[in-house]
Structures are given as structure tokens and as C-alpha cells.
Amino acid sequence: xxxxxxxxxxxxxVREFEPYIPSKPDPELQKLYGCDHLYRLNNNENPLGPPPxxxxxxxxxxxxxxxxxxxxxxxxxxxxxxxCHGMEPDQVLVGNxxxxxxxxxxxxxxxxxxxxxxxxxxxxxxxxxxxxxxxxARVIPLKEERFDDRAMLNSIDAATKVIFLCNPNNPTGxxxxxxxxxAFLDEVGGRQIVVVDEAYFEFVEAGDYPDGMSLINDYxxxxxxxxxxxMYGIAGLRIGYLAGDLKVVDMIRRTCVVYSVNGIAxxxxxxxxxxxxxxxxRTRDLVxxxxxxxxxxxxxxxxxxxxxxxxYLIVKLPGSDTLAYRKLMHEGIMIRPMTGFRYxxxxxxxxxxxxxxxxxxxxxxxxxx
Ligand SMILES: *Cc1c(COP(=O)(O)O)cnc(C)c1O
Numbered sequence: 001x002x003x004x005x006x007x008x009x010x011x012x013x014v015r016e017f018e019p020y021i022p023s024k025p026d027p028e029l030q031k032l033y034g035c036d037h038l039y040r041l042n043n044n045e046n047p048l049g050p051p052p053x054x055x056x057x058x059x060x061x062x063x064x065x066x067x068x069x070x071x072x073x074x075x076x077x078x079x080x081x082x083x084c085h086g087m088e089p090d091q092v093l094v095g096n097x098x099x100x101x102x103x104x105x106x107x108x109x110x111x112x113x114x115x116x117x118x119x120x121x122x123x124x125x126x127x128x129x130x131x132x133x134x135x136x137a138r139v140i141p142l143k144e145e146r147f148d149d150r151a152m153l154n155s156i157d158a159a160t161k162v163i164f165l166c167n168p169n170n171p172t173g174x175x176x177x178x179x180x181x182x183a184f185l186d187e188v189g190g191r192q193i194v195v196v197d198e199a200y201f202e203f204v205e206a207g208d209y210p211d212g213m214s215l216i217n218d219y220x221x222x223x224x225x226x227x228x229x230x231m232y233g234i235a236g237l238r239i240g241y242l243a244g245d246l247k248v249v250d251m252i253r254r255t256c257v258v259y260s261v262n263g264i265a266x267x268x269x270x271x272x273x274x275x276x277x278x279x280x281x282r283t284r285d286l287v288x289x290x291x292x293x294x295x296x297x298x299x300x301x302x303x304x305x306x307x308x309x310x311x312y313l314i315v316k317l318p319g320s321d322t323l324a325y326r327k328l329m330h331e332g333i334m335i336r337p338m339t340g341f342r343y344x345x346x347x348x349x350x351x352x353x354x355x356x357x358x359x360x361x362x363x364x365x366x367x368x369x
Pocket of ligand 1: 123226230235239
């Protein structure tokens, strides 16, 4: 048997890329760490699950329809999304999670020699997709936990195609105010595509937080991401979308693989948007309660906390976050160590129900004692 010569077949930027290893399924982790219950505080999931209407869709999906391809372009869902934002359905592209639409954008705008601009401590998928596609990622350090708008503007050159902002930022919870975002867009002046990732839009309560969707008319180089994974609680169904100017989206559409979004996800997402039972309010109440509780408890333990917008906060530990991860796993608590986000000694904790918050505090006290 002749082995393929992977050094010749695989581009260097793929060979040298360090793959992301997802965590094992819960039952495997429970065996590995010897815990009989696992609180998942690592992925910013909604512990309330999807709104009731979406739960009904999932329960009632006719099994024979498993044999039939879904709408290839999420036809009805795009109509509903467009109506929510006062835009045309063709301004919307739905993907297999917001993660997939990141790849659509990079494929559409970046070729060899081009670069994207992002930050050092933000959602890492923008950087990863660029790097394993052979595109340079300019990673600009945050300044006082915020995106450094000045430094980002200064790093733009003729080969810069896309600038990725995360608003509010995962993991710092800081956000771009309407004023700073508009000033930034004015300076970019349409020369690059600006992506604003609003994965946590529905959690934000700050009054000066901008709705990116409302700026697309004035800034046709702006693309906004949203997801159904966080507030709407259907992370397991994998569905998110982007919206932008009609001509811009028409270009991005060329890079999408149709049928990547399954039918249950499309229908459940539609039901999420139509929810009238107060799902968002209930979730915000839960997040607020969890945040107040954890801030007080961490304060009492003398641990610095960074709690901004979003359903998560960051705690600074006196020592290694990866060691704390393993110790907390033995206590049945899964958090996100932040070393991978270039944030050593910090952990990100999802704000969840009080039983989970109390279990986390008890476990943290135990492992730090
Ligand atoms: C979770 C998350 C996403 C990805 O969401 P999916 O729709 O589940 O792929 C995108 N951006 C940020 C900032 C996130 O935190």
C-alpha cells in the first residue's frame, strides 16, 4: 500500500493548523471524571431550552419527513426574519449555525494574500476559518477588555477584506455603543466589509447598544450575524443567519452550500421568532439573577469578576484555569477555561438556573480551599 504524500497534498496552512478538539459527550465525561451529574456551564446554552412553540415543532415533526430534503434556502424562515427586521428576504442567508455563515463570508471576500482583522480575546472561529483557509488573520489586542477601534483601523491595508466585531463580545461581555460603532463604520467608509456578530443580541439590556440590523440601510458594507443557539435555546439544531445589503448578500450566496440547514431547525426557528409567551423575558430574568448571585459570591471570595452583557461572565482565578477545569469536572461542573481565548487563569461561566449557580460556587470554594 502506498501512503498518500500528505506533505505534498495538503497546503502548509492546513498542515500547520492546530485542530480544535471538542469536548467528549456528557456520559463519557461523567465516566472520565467520576461524577453522576454534570452542570454544563461551558457553552452559554439556555437552560430553559427553546420557547414552547419551538418545543411543539420538535415534538410534532412528522417522522416520514425525515426522508424529504428541507427547503434549500430556508424559504419561509427568511421571510419571517426579513419581516422582523424590515428588510427583503433576499438580504438574509441562513446557515448551519452562525459558525457556518462565518465561512460563507470569508470564502466570498478573501483570496490568496488577503487578510481579515479581528481581536485577540474574542470568538475565535473568525480567526480559525481564515487561518485554515490560507488567509492572514490580524489579531488586534483588546484595550481595557474592549475592542481597540483605533488600532483596528490602523491595521487596515489594501489587502484587508473583512473586519469582524463581536457585539457584545464573547468572552468579555463588553459592547460597542451605537456611537462608537457608527464612528467606526464612518471611518471604514465602505472600503472593507464589517461583520458585527450579534450572537447575544437578545440578552443585552444596555440602552446605548445598537441594533446592527437597523444600520444596514446606511452602511451597505455591514453584515450582521444572529443565532438561534443562545437566547432561543436550539443550539442542538444548528441554525443561525446573516443579513446585509442585497448586492453584498447576493455575492455571499454564491459560497453557500444549499441544504445545510435541516427542516426541524427551520421550523423551530420560525416558532422561536413567533414566541409570545415571554421566553426572552424569562431568560433575561434568570440571567440577571444568576449574574447578581455570582458577582456577590465571587466578590466575597475575593475573585475579580468581569460581568457585562450576555449570559456569561468571567472569573479570574488565583491559578491555572485548565487545572481548575479538571478539578471542577470532578465536582460535576463544566466551565470554559480561557487559556484558549488567550486569557490564562480566567474561566467563563454560563449564567444558568440557581441550582447550577449554587453548585458552581460550592465546587469552586472546595477546589480553591
Ligand atoms: C455561540 C456563538 C456563535 C455561534 O453560534 P452557532 O449559531 O451555534 O454556530 C457565534 N458567535 C458567537 C460570538 C458565539 O458566542
